[in-house]
Amino acid sequence: MTGWQHIAGQDDLNLDLIHRAEKLIAPYIMNTPVLRSPELDNSSGARLFFKCENLQHTGAFKFRGAIHALLNLTAAQRKAGVYTVSSGNHGAALAAAGRILNISVQVAVPTNAPSVKKQNIAQNGADIIEIEPGMAAREAFVAANQQQSERIFIPPYNHPLIMAGQGTAALELVKAVPELQVLMSPLGGGGLLSGTAMVGHSQNMAVFGVEPELANDAWLSLQAGSIQSARPPISICDGLLTNLGDHTFPIIQNYVDAVLLVSEDEVIVAMQQLWQALKVIVEPSAATVFAAVCKYPEHFSGKAVGLILSGGNLDVACLPWPVTRLEKAK
Amino acid sequence: MTGWQHIAGQDDLNLDLIHRAEKLIAPYIMNTPVLRSPELDNSSGARLFFKCENLQHTGAFKFRGAIHALLNLTAAQRKAGVYTVSSGNHGAALAAAGRILNISVQVAVPTNAPSVKKQNIAQNGADIIEIEPGMAAREAFVAANQQQSERIFIPPYNHPLIMAGQGTAALELVKAVPELQVLMSPLGGGGLLSGTAMVGHSQNMAVFGVEPELANDAWLSLQAGSIQSARPPISICDGLLTNLGDHTFPIIQNYVDAVLLVSEDEVIVAMQQLWQALKVIVEPSAATVFAAVCKYPEHFSGKAVGLILSGGNLDVACLPWPVTRLEKAK
Incomplete structure (x- = not known):
């Protein structure tokens, strides 16, 4: 017999597993930088700390x-x-x-x-x-x-070892910025958010997941109390089209304050603002968190907010905003 | 009387001044990350270490x-x-x-x-x-x-205090990556390159400056033995259109191994490759160094090369390569 169920570490996700993961993977991963932008702080009314997992090896958490x-x-x-x-x-x-x-x-x-x-x-x-x-x-x-x-x-998200590995990004972030009051991550299958939520909860921070309105399966699942599908899940956020799993759902139920929804247009605006201000390339999925900060000031205004920018993999010759040609000198 | 000549620190640039600058400015600057890319290593045949000054406060060194x-x-x-x-x-x-x-x-x-x-x-x-x-x-x-x-x-480059400040980027880079054999920076007025050269020379590294063929005033100056103008200096690299100064020129004469020239098209290709592989936004001036690594393998092949990515300030809605529209979901 083979299958993911035969990987060691079958216990539910817990904080200790994330701490052990952090030590185990430290020699292999990049402790990614945390970027700030006075401009984005001004426009959002919050103090924003961006954990750049788009700069992680292979361009994602x-x-x-x-x-x-x-x-x-x-x-x-x-x-x-x-x-x-x-x-x-x-x-x-x-x-x-x-x-x-x-x-x-x-x-x-x-x-x-x-x-x-x-x-x-x-x-x-x-x-x-x-x-x-x-x-x-x-x-x-x-x-x-x-x-x-x-x-x-090796499943993409629905396994405690995967979730624990993803949670190390939040662990690094809260160590780097102890004054954080809120943690946020994009929400697809829930691997990143469940690890993030476990870390944030342990530090008494509010935790939010963000998903596209057009792939709102997690939002529906929390409403229903059971795992739901968004049918069909469509969005420019190609990393967020998966359903929750039986490992990630209960963690999100218990440790996430709310799932926030953002529109396709809000994601595109946020993505361009992030590129322009932070000088890093984020894919649409990663831009959802900043879109939510701008859309729901009631949760973030005046607070120190940690946002996990989940990835930066997209074709830089195919962008969701209109681009004019910068002419070279001749 | 007023003027830059009345700022303290009129001595010529020296390594000690750069070390003192590093201590003095440390509380204010970002010690920017050093990024790597297996893909760019493969395509260039060198081991490349990118010092991301595009992520520095205000988007440049x-x-x-x-x-x-x-x-x-x-x-x-x-x-x-x-x-x-x-x-x-x-x-x-x-x-x-x-x-x-x-x-x-x-x-x-x-x-x-x-x-x-x-x-x-x-x-x-x-x-x-x-x-x-x-x-x-x-x-x-x-x-x-x-x-x-x-x-x-406060002059933009032609002053020992400015040059020493810019040299701290190279100092951080060689501390982070002691095995470097070559250091490179873009070359406009020479502030960044003179600081970089002083640091690289002190560690017995080869040092190269890179400028656009269409703004090759430094290359001409080294040939002539005196400061020359490229007339008119035109290039997509809007940060590299200035002439050398009387403080920067002698340092570059003495401590830089060669000035390498790259075409506008080579800059554009390099810039797109950097965006795609590193997930960071660099402006055309910053892409010159990677363009030169690809163009002149005789200087870099098989070596550990430190490249200073000088800045990331440009309009992300105006790019020098053709961009198609990524359509949002509806």
Whole structure:
């Protein structure tokens, strides 16, 4: 038998697991910088501290969870190799982590994944298998692999070891900025937010997750008290289209103050403002948090707010705002 | 009498002055991160360490020199206020430094300066005076101010205190990455490169400056043995259009191994590659160094190379490569 359930560390996510993850992955990850902007502070009315996981290896926080999962494999599991299904950042992160630890990685990629994200996976040395988009094809692929392969499935978010790895970003942030009163992260499958919430809650900070109105499955899930799907989940935020999982949902229920919704237009405006002011490239998913700060001042005004900028993987020749051509000299 | 010549620290630039600058400005500046990219290492054949001065306060290394100059003013000079002439990054840096130290700042800006850079100056609280482009209007403005105002002139690069401040970026870089064999910086007026060269030379590293072919005044100056102008200096690299000064030229003559020239097209390609791989926004001037690494492998192949990314101030809605529209979900 193979499968993610056979990775060590099956307990629920807890703060100690995040602290242990931090020590374990420290030699491999970048303790990413925390940036500030007087201009964005002024325009938002809050004191904003941006944790730049877009500058993390492979351009997203996903590398933290991926390397943490692989570091917890047994020698036999390492030898068998791993696989996952990912439309982008998790796949690239797992590929890079596998290369560093000399573990074979296979990534099933939906045919509609952004080409930059596919390239990112391939450049990091993983084998790519194309599958149809959607949960059905994904589950069929995983089921087939579990029967036919010795490889270990490394899920993108719904596992305590992955969630603990993602939580180390928040841990670094609160250590760097002890005066924080609020923590925020984007919310897709809930891996990043659950780790962030566990850390924020332990320090008596308010914690918010942000998701697109058009992929509001987590918001619906909290309303309903059970995991819901947004159908169809569509958004420019291609990293936030997944549903919650049975590991991430209860953490978010218990430790997140609220899920805030932002529109596509609000994400685009926020993304351009972040590029212009911070001089870093964030993908749409990452811009949701700043969009929410601007939209819901009642939660943030006058406060010290930590925002996790989750990733920066997109094609810089394909942008969601109108761009004129800067002419070169002749 | 007023004028830059009355700032303390008239000695020539030396390594000790840079070390003292580092201590003095440390509480005010950001020790900017050093980024790496396996992808850019692969494509260049060198090991590249990017010092991200685009993430420095006000988006450029210029803040280092500006705050260093102001910290060396007497109490009377601080009270009188300061002024400068700048098409962008130095003006914004001086404005921000003045605001922090409660010193009044006036910036004369050529009418052809990029509007984003003008905004950056105004946002940081300086008084802006528009003047005609070109050295003549600039010199007339300074001469008039010296007669009519008690304000101190803070030059953009041609002063040991400014050069020492800029050299602290290289000092931080070589401390963070002791194995460096080569240091590189863009070359405009020579403030950044002279500080960088002094630091690199002290560690037996090769040092290269990079300038655009269309603004090759420093390259011409080294050939001629005296300061030359490129006429007219035109380039997409709006930060590199100035001539060398009598303080920067001799340092560059003595401590820089070579000035490398890059074309406008090479700058644009390098800039897009840096955005895509590093997830940071660099302006054209800053991309020159990576363009040179790709163009002149004989100097860099197989070596550990430190590149100073000088700044990131540009309008992200006006880019030098073709951009298609990423459509939002509806």
